[in-house]
Amino acid sequence: GAGVSQTPSNKVTEKGKYVELRCDPISGHTALYWYRQSLGQGPEFLIYFQGTGAADDSGLPNDRFFAVRPEGSVSTLKIQRTERGDSAVYLCASGQAASGELFFGEGSRLTVL
Amino acid sequence: AQRVTQPEKLLSVFKGAPVELKCNYSYSGSPELFWYVQYSRQRLQLLLRHISRESIKGFTADLNKGETSFHLKKPFAQEEDSAMYYCALKRGGADGLTFGKGTHLIIQP
Numbered sequence: 001g002a003g004v005s006q007t008p009s010n011k012v013t014e015k016g017k018y019v020e021l022r023c024d025p026i027s028g029h030t031a032l033y034w035y036r037q038s039l040g041q042g043p044e045f046l047i048y049f050q051g052t053g054a055a056d057d058s059g060l061p062n063d064r065f066f067a068v069r070p071e072g073s074v075s076t077l078k079i080q081r082t083e084r085g086d087s088a089v090y091l092c093a094s095g096q097a098a099s100g101e102l103f104f105g106e107g108s109r110l111t112v113l
Numbered sequence: 114a115q116r117v118t119q120p121e122k123l124l125s126v127f128k129g130a131p132v133e134l135k136c137n138y139s140y141s142g143s144p145e146l147f148w149y150v151q152y153s154r155q156r157l158q159l160l161l162r163h164i165s166r167e168s169i170k171g172f173t174a175d176l177n178k179g180e181t182s183f184h185l186k187k188p189f190a191q192e193e194d195s196a197m198y199y200c201a202l203k204r205g206g207a208d209g210l211t212f213g214k215g216t217h218l219i220i221q222p
Contacts, residue, residue, distance in 0.1 A: 003156070031208060040122075042199050042212035043157070056209055091157070100145055100203045102210065104157040 002026070004105035006092050012111045013082055021077045021108045025094030032075050033102060034067055035091040043091055049075060050097055082112045115140040117202050119213035126190050127221050134185040134216045136174075136200030145203040146176055146183040147210065152196045160185075160198070170194070195220045 005024040013019055025032050031050055035043035045059040049069045057067075064082075069075040079086055089109050093102035116139045126132055138144060148160040161169045163176040163183060174185045183200060197217050201210040 033209060035212075040214070042117075042119075042214045043210075045209040045211065048209045050208070059209065093157075098208060100147055100162060100210065101159045102149075102157075106156055 004092055004094055004103055006090075006105035006108050008108055009106065010109045010111075012113065014113050015082060015084060017082050017112075019079045019082055019110060021079075021090050021092075021110070023075045023077070023092030023094075023105060025073065025075070025092070026103055027073075029094035029096060029103070030072070031095045031097045032069060033093045033095075034075070034077050035093065036088045037091055037107070038088045046077070079110075082110075084112050086110060087112045115144070115202055115204060115211050117200050117211055117213035119198075119200055119216050121216045122214070123217045123219070125219040125221060128192055129189050132185075132187045132190045132194065132218065132220075134198050134200075134218065136183045136185065136213060138181050138183065138200075138202050140181075140202060140204065142204060146174070147201040147203065148172070148174055148183075148185050149199045149201055149212070150196050151199070157199070190220045192220045192222060194218060 007022045033048050034046040037043045047067050048056040052072045064080045067077045089107040091107045093104045095102045118137045146163045150160040151157045172187045197215045199215045200213040
């Protein structure tokens with residue numbers, strides 16, 4: 001596909017469960033970003049990958065959150081022991097490094113009951 | 114730490130009227146500023162960036178370093194401009210964008 005693809009589009013889980021959210025970036029984009037957007041808020045930076053490595057993970061809220069991008073393309077955001085406060089839309093974006101132009105996916109809406 | 118402030122959660126104007134969406138930032142270095150837009154049922158997408166100094170869909174934005182502002186303006190609003198608008202800041206040398214909370218622009222017919 002031409003754009004950033006995120007799966008699942010919706011995920012409902014119970015408190016304490018483990019969740020994985022997947023992002024398939026635009027082919028050739030070396031930079032990949034994860035953001036979280038709560039209701040009424042702007043996107044909140046979580047982590048940025050340049051290639052396979054996490055260049056900046058300063059936005060991850062705590063050690064329950066982890067993300068990987070093993071082959072420099074697809075990325076997975078992993079959330080352990082989910083809490084109700086983790087409910088949000090998780091946005092993935094890709095781009096060319098340092099350009100500032102991010103191409104966003106449609107997001108994965110996570111609801112923790 | 115950097116911060117982006119959009120003071121208006123909601124802005125409603127009539128078609129044909131001028132529009133100004135406010136954005137103020139705090140950052141000690143040389144930032145790059147952007148406006149992103151999200152139309153109903155569409156993805157968040159780049160509208161314009163200050164270094165390009167371009168007009169997109171009739172919108173312009175000027176970086177005012179003295180006032181640390183990057184307000185978005187359009188002289189004559191159109192109904193299709195209704196959307197969520199986010200101001201964003203990129204720190205020099207780093208890549209993650211910091212977004213404001215957004216302004217919901219409604220253009221009334």
